[in-house]
Amino acid sequence: MSLAGLSYDVDAVVLDIEGTTSATGFVVDVLYPYSRSRFAALLSERGDDPEVARAVAQVRAEIGDPDADAVRVEKALNAWLDEDRKATPLKTLQGIVWSEGFARGDLVSHFYDDVVPVLRGWHAAGLRLYVYSSGSVAAQRAWFTHSPEGDLTPLVSGLYDTENAGPKQEPESYRRIAESAGVTPARLLFLSDRPGELDAARAAGWHAVGIRRPGEPYFEQGVGDHAQAGTFDEITVSRSTS
Structure with missing residues (x-):
């Protein structure tokens, strides 16, 4: 046209x-590594927050492991990041991490x-x-x-x-x-x-x-x-x- x-x-x-x-490159090169470096802390420090707990339950359901601990959940999240998989619980947890990063001024x-x-x-x-x-x-x-x-x-x-x-x-x-x-x-x-x-x-x-x-x-x-x-x-x- x-x-x-x-x-x-x-x-x-x-x-x-x-x-x-x-730019997709900004998301992949800046935001993805930022979330990867903070997943462990999020899962250990805020695992009881309703939004985090709901996302973790979704991760466990997707990987077929209802008893997966924080280390196993983090491993799944990082694997999905490597695949650039549009998994809803990954996006939820990334959103929480990024929101905090933007609010702190770490990210623009x-x-x-x-x-x-x-x-x-x-x-x-x-x-x-x-x-x-x-x-x-x-x-x-x-x-x-x-x-x-x-x-x-x-x-x-x-x-x-x-x-x-x-x-x-x-x-x-x-x-x-x-x-x-x-x-x-x-x-x-x-x-x-x-x-x-x-x-x-x-x-x-x-x-x-x-x-x-x-x-x-x-x-x-x-x-x-x-x-x-x-x-x-x-x-x-x-x-x-x-």
Whole structure:
């Protein structure tokens, strides 16, 4: 599709993070090692916290070991990290660790230069913005709160992950988000670098645009037959008032 065709009349835009708003390399090279270095302390010091305990129970269920101790749970988490597996309990525990790291000032998130000005423009024009990422809601909130350009959470109307919406390559997850947000599917635009996610959004009746940035994991593969853009400012989004 030509750039002239990247124009959408919608009520809301839903954003993927890794490879779309932000560099996957930052997540892999900075955030993953940070969480790996802190899992042991989290499990030993806060194992009784309800959110941690629930995630640990999910890990035990996934590895088929209901009596797994903290060392075995940490081993499973690190193995999933090595695989880049989108396991919900891993994302939950990463989110807790990252939230604390952002709050302490150890971490500042990354956004591509074209992203924040466009998001501010869309928000000012009356468009609602949502996030749908495999990272937990807690991690998403920390990411947008502690950006290089300050707190961006006032721009965002809602956060969705694999726990409250479902897997990102299943159309039902996108139907669930549309219902939760109260937006007709045809009035939603999804931006992601992953073709399988774009396929699922389209199957649910959404508009979808693939974001292709050099150096990102899916750049060479492309986005199939979806419209594509290299930066957010190549996309024109408006909201009709009629």
